Amino acid sequence: MPSKVRKVSKEAVPARSARLTRGRAAPRKGAKEKWAERRAARREAILAAALDEFAERGFEGARLDDVARRAGIAKGTIYLYFADKETLFQELIRSALSPFVATIEAARSIDLPLRVVCDRLAGAFAREVLGTRRKDIVRLMISEGRRFPKIAKFYYEEVPKRAFAAVRALVRKGIERGEIVDDTLEKFPQLIISPALVAVVWDGLFDKYEPLDAEALLRAHFTLLFKAIERRTP
């Protein structure tokens, strides 16, 4: 994947900052801010269009022409926001991760029984990932990750590593509180989210042949799981 010599895109202000900025007490927005907002909005539009196209066609299959058309801009404009196709792809993955991870880590500090926390996470996952384009990001990661080791690494650091750290902390707390008696999940935190992965993959491939109620699947999963690990009241 030889990265040819080329202009490095002048990174625009990320959308989130833009949104955060909006709230400020700035009655007649300065021209500069207006500009930044406009830039940010355009960036978002490109990313949204890119997600559609990448999700539909994969990295190689997607055409920047289509991304541009979908975003309602000219093809060349993309290059004012992203250095090249690969960068666009990576930014896409990146931009979609932060909020996702945030939700996961928030669970860490909730002070409720593990079982309840898990059910809430199941709901959150169904709502915020499976119910949105975010699931396409996960799928894209699965599909194209191998060809982008850098981004796979980044993703690893940002998603599973942090999520699993949170899971481990939760499990430890559950054991200390006497809620559960089994530490398997500390060793294999994957076991807690594996049906979620199945749900994402199934949704992309087989849903039209046999629909899957993802939330029910996750709930059934937790029911079984907790039957296995909860302290048995005699």
Next chain:
Amino acid sequence: MPSKVRKVSKEAVPARSARLTRGRAAPRKGAKEKWAERRAARREAILAAALDEFAERGFEGARLDDVARRAGIAKGTIYLYFADKETLFQELIRSALSPFVATIEAARSIDLPLRVVCDRLAGAFAREVLGTRRKDIVRLMISEGRRFPKIAKFYYEEVPKRAFAAVRALVRKGIERGEIVDDTLEKFPQLIISPALVAVVWDGLFDKYEPLDAEALLRAHFTLLFKAIERRTP
């Protein structure tokens, strides 16, 4: 990586001579058979090379030029065996399915406790899928399935559908025998294989950052699972 060594098999005999030969005192192996063998071997070589390339680069990213080089043949030769790139891809998936599915269904007729059958399947999966190129097929299916609805459908019919039917049969038998008391797995057979999917995906993306002992994962999974569903002896 491209193996330049070209097999110059000289054992081929043209069909017509073969036909003429047929009347004679049967040689060790009919020339026709040898010929067919050669053809089959070449087909296999192309499929193997294709698997490498597709797994590495995805469908769009793989170049038939590289497939040919890897198979030690000329570019044009591929077209003597497969109509086009897409067909090659589909045949690749297809060709890897039959043996896979067979293994899955064999479990149906094993007359042992469910727990034992599951452990065996875990081992078989680790050995025959994760330990071979077959895992790449699964990954390819996940990655590219969306763009090949026809093949996704085929895959659905051949793998999950049949596998889940087998799982359901096993579960029912387990219940009837009084081995287990829970029918969740009948409703969501996905729950039995979800860690296997995680293992495949993890292996492709994150293994270099954090190796995963897939077999241990599967075993832990089954341990928990059976804790949850087995009849509890008081």
Next chain:
Amino acid sequence: MPSKVRKVSKEAVPARSARLTRGRAAPRKGAKEKWAERRAARREAILAAALDEFAERGFEGARLDDVARRAGIAKGTIYLYFADKETLFQELIRSALSPFVATIEAARSIDLPLRVVCDRLAGAFAREVLGTRRKDIVRLMISEGRRFPKIAKFYYEEVPKRAFAAVRALVRKGIERGEIVDDTLEKFPQLIISPALVAVVWDGLFDKYEPLDAEALLRAHFTLLFKAIERRTP
């Protein structure tokens, strides 16, 4: 033969600027118009180059690479103007038809003796077809028409059908006026143009071995023809 000189026309102005400009004190020529002109010029250049190549090598034999080189543009540029090779070919034929047909039909309304009209048509044909690249179009039609039934049909409707309708009208008028006494040409209008076809074919194939004075041929043809069909003054 490839003319490497590349027209680096710098007169183009992007559409948006043009739009902004529109309100101003109208410049010599709207940028938009200039732009359209440039596009049209390029299209013409491609068609001209294509005619050269197709005429020289036939449809299959012509390489778009050469067409591009001859037009002084890049290979890919052709595809900005024509969907594919076949479309380019068809547009080529089409584009050359309108003026040709116009000339033919104009004869219909000329109010002169048939003999005079015919002589004029002979001259026009020699000048406007045989003397230009238009003869190559006719030859291409003859050569490749069979493989492009759609375009053959179109050509039939636009050229021979209309031309023959005009001829029939002229002949009828000639009979009514008492100029001629024979209606064979109404039944076989082909007889009026057949030497023209010979001239086109001869020019393409045998002219270097034995030059043919096409106009003289046509005039001789009409001389004989009118000897046969004119009212004989005793």
Next chain:
Amino acid sequence: MPSKVRKVSKEAVPARSARLTRGRAAPRKGAKEKWAERRAARREAILAAALDEFAERGFEGARLDDVARRAGIAKGTIYLYFADKETLFQELIRSALSPFVATIEAARSIDLPLRVVCDRLAGAFAREVLGTRRKDIVRLMISEGRRFPKIAKFYYEEVPKRAFAAVRALVRKGIERGEIVDDTLEKFPQLIISPALVAVVWDGLFDKYEPLDAEALLRAHFTLLFKAIERRTP
């Protein structure tokens, strides 16, 4: 058209000779003769198949694979009879010319009124050219001749030149005999055959849109022509 270094095809005995040979008093044909016949037959089969394919698709468009299939032989076999595709094409034209030309020249020595001879030739042309695959040869010549100057030259020498020499001789004889009074046809012998060319072209391109009775066309042509050139009996 670079002719690469390659084996020169060992020219087989032409079909006609073969056929002529058959009549001989050779009771048990010698093995050699049998062989030659076989070779000749195969050569003919290839040429026939080639005519079909070339006529249908043009020189570049025709595939030797199809020629072989149509001839019922293997692709490689063609190369045992013809050096390459171009040679095959040229031989095809050549092989079809001799009988054609022969017919034309025979007319020279017929001792009948010119008018009668012409009518006979019209019939012969309709029957032996338009009614057979020979018309495809003419069409091929028109279509591809430009790209094969050598064969165009050959064709010129063999067909129009000889045919026109014959026509001129006939005309001269007609004048000497007092049958006709006009020597235009001596100068432009093309005028005698031009409707025939129209018939060939029309047949290939427009016949399905508007059928043309070629023989009637030719007869009408001669009727007009002779009205123009015959001595007028007052």
Next chain:
DNA sequence: CATGAATGAGAATTCATTCAT
């Protein structure tokens, strides 16, 4: 900043020709 025409490297596919059997 934005545009979109132009570029040209690159990929899939075809097919004339060769050659081992």
Next chain:
DNA sequence: CATGAATGAATTCTCATTCAT
């Protein structure tokens, strides 16, 4: 002689990227 698998040059078409306006 005949075969047909194999070859690889050649060709069409695509699309990421550049750049003049």
